[in-house]
Amino acid sequence: xxxxxxxxxxxxxxxxxxxxLSAPVAPSAPVPKHLMPKDEPVCFPTRVGDRMxxxxxxxxxxxxxTKVEKTDDGIAVTxxxxxxxxxxxxxxxVVASAAxxxxxxxSDRDLxxxxxxxxxxxxxxxxxxxxxxxxxxRTLGWEEIEVPAGKFKAIRVDRNxxxxxxxxxxxxxxxxxxxxxxxxxxxxxxxxxxxxxx
Numbered sequence: 001x002x003x004x005x006x007x008x009x010x011x012x013x014x015x016x017x018x019x020x021l022s023a024p025v026a027p028s029a030p031v032p033k034h035l036m037p038k039d040e041p042v043c044f045p046t047r048v049g050d051r052m053x054x055x056x057x058x059x060x061x062x063x064x065x066t067k068v069e070k071t072d073d074g075i076a077v078t079x080x081x082x083x084x085x086x087x088x089x090x091x092x093x094v095v096a097s098a099a100x101x102x103x104x105x106x107s108d109r110d111l112x113x114x115x116x117x118x119x120x121x122x123x124x125x126x127x128x129x130x131x132x133x134x135x136x137x138r139t140l141g142w143e144e145i146e147v148p149a150g151k152f153k154a155i156r157v158d159r160n161x162x163x164x165x166x167x168x169x170x171x172x173x174x175x176x177x178x179x180x181x182x183x184x185x186x187x188x189x190x191x192x193x194x195x196x197x198x
Contacts, residue, residue: 041175044096046075049197056189073097118173122155136160145172147181147190154180
């Protein structure tokens with residue numbers, strides 16, 4: 001009797017197991033977009049020799065990547081600016097990472113506090129306060145921007161230039177290029193040429 005009860009239990013477990021394993025499975029629901037990881041491209045030049053030429057008020061601005069180093073929190077990219085004769089005028093170092101773009105050095109001096117130019121992953125209307133002058137900065141979204149160097153998709157960032165918000169500067173950051181345009185309502189700097197480095 002014990003063996004027949006054990007045999008029936010084993011048979012019942014086998015039948016239930018077969019049913020459960022062969023039952024149709026409903027497809028899983030897609031992961032909501034806001035929970036998906038965002039592998040956004042680095043919106044900055046990251047190769048030694050990358051050369052950007054911009055124009056501001058009829059003057060040419062040349063910026064060349066001279067050094068790229070891995071750091072604990074991203075890639076430190078040093079750029080040097082040149083005048084018309086090719087003489088170096090000043091430098092800046094920007095750390096590019098999955099968290100965004102932050103300036104850590106400007107004009108031959110390390111900054112006491114880094115200044116965020118762009119925060120990632122990109123979220124429309126994400127705001128933060130600038131560490132340098134307390135200015136509010138906000139991301140607005142991807143836009144298609146045409147400059148003399150071409151047409152690019154870029155993330156727009158607006159920064160309030162005064163406490164009451166009546167003056168602002170808009171910046172557009174494109175993958176692999178950095179800021180391809182900025183405009184403050186009275187002047188604009190635009191990318192006119194880009195030559196990739198090694």
